[in-house]
Amino acid sequence: MRIVKILNNNAVISRDASGSAIVLMGTGIGFQRKPGQAIQPVQNLQTFVLSDPEESATLIELLRSFPPEESEIVRESIAIIKEGLAKPPAPTIVLTLTDHLHQAIARVKNGEVLPNPLQPQIQSFYGPEFAIAKRVVNHIRTKHGIALPNEEIGYITLHIVNSENNRTTLQETVAVTSLVAEILALIKQFYDQPLDTDSDDYRRLIIHLQFFARRFIEQQDFTATTVDISELVRAKFPEAYACATAIDAFLQQKKRRAIGEAEKGYLTIHIARLTAQPNH
Template sequence: MRIYKILNNNAVIIRNAQQQEQVVMGRGLGFQKRPGDFLDKACVEKIFSLQEPGLQALLSELLQRIPAEIITTSDHIICLARQKIPSLHERIYLTLVDHLHFAIERHRQGMAISNLMLWDIQQLYPCEYDIGLASLELIAQEMDCQLPIDEAGFIALHLANAQLTGDMKITNQISLLMQEVLQIVRLKMHIRLDENTLAFHRFVTHLKFLAQRLLSKNGLLPGDIALQEMVQQSCPQAWNCAKTISKHIETNGHEKLSDAEIMYLSLHINRLHDRQAI
């Protein structure tokens, strides 16, 4: 293997037999090397070969400004995640690396950011959240940096997002479904939706992931029957609105929502109503 381009002391670009660019990492791999030099295979630790157009160039750009240890730890987290979520899209190498870089920098500078959606993430994405918790342990061990529990939620969201194909047709379908649901909420709950409120952003994020689950057919969420009954009794108007949404979704050819999905919708709708009633 010959070096095509040097990114830094620990990362270079090569071209394979098909003339496709690949990023190769290893400690000291690019030190005192020039394009055209042979690689020392004994120093190669990781080869990145991202297939989606543009991702390889973006990864190369990241590697030029982000420390190698963050790339390595991110790769360990992704390998851990793939054991439970084999369908992760390769864009996770970009989003997670970039996020961890800024998260660690913020933490070292004493800039804490609270994850206001932590409870929602724990309920909606328990598998991804567990991986997020394990990721914090990895980061602490490998980088001597103990990130706050909020970061487990942020990592979980990146993992949830990376389970989608990014297909434009699906993106448009998600957007349309979200718009239809928001219109139902406006009419049924008689509220004016304020896009600048946390309640609205929480609801939109929830809708986005609900739509993704429906369109990717990854399965709907299970839930606690007792909690569902409590929500139905305490938030009857929001529950009826969520049932209307469920009927609309089913009428349009999607999977019937579980009572757990209706419960989560109800909780978000009730928050919207409490904060944005006309």
């Protein structure tokens, strides 16, 4: 491959076998090089292909306008993220993370901290991704001497989660997280006692609520569920069913949308399992 355009010392544009533009990032890959020259092997080379022309143009503009050391921070951060995930993140993470880290670094230089009110929920709901984001922040602090605040761990976590759900936007990921937090608060309030956040049943409830919240926000049709178990669980778990009914009422009041009896039944089962723990 040959260099088509140099973005900075650590990022260049080339073309793949099909002729599509690709962004290559690696330490010194563009240093003292010229368009048309063959790309020299460098350590930790990363290749990014953005199929959307607008996203590709935005990324190129970002990398051209940012200091070379920031593109190196992005490259190293994405390497850490790829190493920690079971599956590669969506290619768009290079765009969203580049923009976010640039703003985060600017805030550090200006002595600003962006509050993250969802930080506890993000850590609880997305434990593996939070651990990866923590490694990213610690790496930037240690290697580059940039004191990113702990709040950035949560924000980077959301970018990682969003990259795992390739068809969603960051705003949708934040909305899902907020809705799950609101529902958990309702369950806690209904039973008037803390939830056992270390139990397997809590983790199963979180997973169910994440899928539920995403479908709810995407306005999918809950009535399409073919198996309605609400009558069965209402008799077996009357208290949990009452809690699920309270959640349904809350969503109707706040979101102007009901969840349907079938979904209420499945939610009842998860609530019943969690609240049947020995300490409840």
